Each structure stands twice: as C-alpha cells, then as structure tokens.
Amino acid sequence: MTPPDPSTGRSTYRVTASTRAPVDAVWPLVGEARRWSEWSFLTNTRLEREASPVPDGVGAIRKFPRFGVGSREEVVAWDPPGHLAYRILSGFPVRNYRADVTLTADGTGTHIEWAGAYDPKWPGTGRILAKVLPAMMQRFADGLASHADGLAGGR
Numbered sequence: 001m002t003p004p005d006p007s008t009g010r011s012t013y014r015v016t017a018s019t020r021a022p023v024d025a026v027w028p029l030v031g032e033a034r035r036w037s038e039w040s041f042l043t044n045t046r047l048e049r050e051a052s053p054v055p056d057g058v059g060a061i062r063k064f065p066r067f068g069v070g071s072r073e074e075v076v077a078w079d080p081p082g083h084l085a086y087r088i089l090s091g092f093p094v095r096n097y098r099a100d101v102t103l104t105a106d107g108t109g110t111h112i113e114w115a116g117a118y119d120p121k122w123p124g125t126g127r128i129l130a131k132v133l134p135a136m137m138q139r140f141a142d143g144l145a146s147h148a149d150g151l152a153g154g155r
Contacts, residue, residue, distance in 0.1 A: 039147030
C-alpha cells in the first residue's frame, strides 16, 4: 500500500501471488465472472450485463454480492490472457476505483499482480481502507493462485 498522495488524497495498493499453473489456465478463472465463486470467498458471482462480442469483455457489469452486500463492477479492459481491469460502480465505500489484474508467464507458471487506485468515499475512512483493501485483494490473489495450483496438479 502506498500512502495517499497528499495533493489528491488518492490511495493505491499492489499485491502479488504466484502459481504453478500456466497463464492460459489462470486467465479464465479471473477473466470470467462466474468462475470467481470457484476460488474466492464470493459465492454468487455473475454478470448483470453481458458485453459484446465477448460476454465478460469490456462493458460487462459484474455483480459480486456476499451476505446482501457486495460490489458492482464494470470491466474496462479485457485482454486475454494477461490483463483484466475493472472499476467499481457501487457497493464499496470508494470513488474512482480502478483495479488491474495482470497475469505474466513466470517459467511454466504465472505471476499474478493485482494493483488498484481509489479515493475514499467518506472523509476519515482512508486509513481503514488502506488496510482492508490490500488485505482483501491479497486474499483474492492468493485464492486464485491456490485454486490454479490445484488445477495444475503435479506440474
């Protein structure tokens, strides 16, 4: 986590994980909304609006509810098999949130980088968000890597 920029108040984070699975095996897990329930703590992952020509592509609206709350996100970059970017539309106390998930071949495996930037929605929430968001995104990155390792088996 980087401290907020004093001139803008904007905060950033960057987390990483690695898996033995190749990029082509990891991409569908992160690139397709419905697959997130396989590897994350989210149990009901779906598209609210499909994009065209690729349902999960740029313009898709993803819904990730959990216990009646969760985020609605719009896909703003979808470049298989290496880059997904999204912005949060609602459901989280941030403004101008954008996250980029980058998958890079690392030997026969994959390096996962999850980086984001945001503005706290309410004054005084910056410090807690600076702890919660990187921890949550690290949990996503680790869950993705662990699940992909399981799919990769004995590789």
